[in-house]
Amino acid sequence: MKESAVIFDQLVNERRSVRIYDADAEFDEGAVKRSIDRAILAPNSSNMQLWEFYRIKSPEALKKVAWMCMNQKAAKTARELVVIVTRRDLWRQRQRALLKEIEGVYEGKDDKGAKRAIGYYKNLIPKYYYSDPLDIWGIIKKLIYFFVGLSRPMVRHGNRADIRISVHKSAALAAQNFMMSMKAEGYDTCPMEGMDSKRIKKLLGLPRKAEINMVIGCGPGSEKGIYSKRFRVPNEEVIFEV
Numbered sequence: 001m002k003e004s005a006v007i008f009d010q011l012v013n014e015r016r017s018v019r020i021y022d023a024d025a026e027f028d029e030g031a032v033k034r035s036i037d038r039a040i041l042a043p044n045s046s047n048m049q050l051w052e053f054y055r056i057k058s059p060e061a062l063k064k065v066a067w068m069c070m071n072q073k074a075a076k077t078a079r080e081l082v083v084i085v086t087r088r089d090l091w092r093q094r095q096r097a098l099l100k101e102i103e104g105v106y107e108g109k110d111d112k113g114a115k116r117a118i119g120y121y122k123n124l125i126p127k128y129y130y131s132d133p134l135d136i137w138g139i140i141k142k143l144i145y146f147f148v149g150l151s152r153p154m155v156r157h158g159n160r161a162d163i164r165i166s167v168h169k170s171a172a173l174a175a176q177n178f179m180m181s182m183k184a185e186g187y188d189t190c191p192m193e194g195m196d197s198k199r200i201k202k203l204l205g206l207p208r209k210a211e212i213n214m215v216i217g218c219g220p221g222s223e224k225g226i227y228s229k230r231f232r233v234p235n236e237e238v239i240f241e242v
């Protein structure tokens with residue numbers, strides 16, 4: 001096994017959801033910044049980066065958000081909370097930024113690759129992310145996919161629920177990057193979806209279409225913070241070879 005795999009294996013095995021943090025141990029806040037920098041390097045759908053990261057640092061804000069996390073110890077004792085937010089409403093801004101970037105990359109070129117890449121962001125992305133209040137466009141897309149899909153492989157996601165799933169998938173990958181990075185920095189984390197997303201959204205002043213993906217408690221973990229031995233169902237139940 002490569003040295004990097006040995007280190008990664010150790011990190012994966014050592015990362016646990018830690019529910020109690022040590023109030024006295026040293027905590028380098030820079031580790032959170034570096035870990036968010038690494039989180040945003042996570043793979044994400046069409047590189048649209050429809051996510052935001054809010055660091056909850058002040059004692060007052062920490063207290064409020066911990067309360068909104070049902071006063072779970074993982075939130076109450078955390079030295080910092082990171083709220084991961086999905087922003088499907090920002091698709092137009094991201095599309096423009098990506099289009100500009102890609103047009104720059106392909107400047108002066110008019111080949112098939114350039115046309116395909118530019119066309120993807122110019123034409124396909126708006127068709128995917130546009131959503132009307134009644135999601136009628138989403139229903140139309142699903143019907144098109146169904147009929148086209150009768151004769152050839154076709155993507156099936158396209159309505160509002162599918163877009164929400166898509167942005168949450170990408171945000172969760174960023175969350176995992178963040179947690180693994182914190183472990184590499186010598187700190188612990190606990191992802192939480194047991195929280196009042198409506199209240200947190202209001203506190204952060206987020207618009208209607210923004211959604212809370214998860215809140216991550218972080219800091220130097222206390223030994224008492226690991227509640228039980230790690231358990232996973234047998235591999236045969238979840239890993240298959242085809």
Ligand SMILES: Cc1cc2nc3c(=O)[nH]c(=O)nc-3n(C[C@H](O)[C@H](O)[C@H](O)COP(=O)(O)O)c2cc1C
Pocket residue numbers: 015016017018019072074190191192193194195214230
């Ligand atoms: C999306 C998500 C939401 C979670 N929400 C909570 C939560 O609200 N409170 C909590 O104590 N743990 C929460 N967890 C942690 C899981 O309980 C934990 O990952 C699981 O039991 C496996 O343990 P491990 O992380 O130590 O391997 C959550 C994990 C994920 C991925």
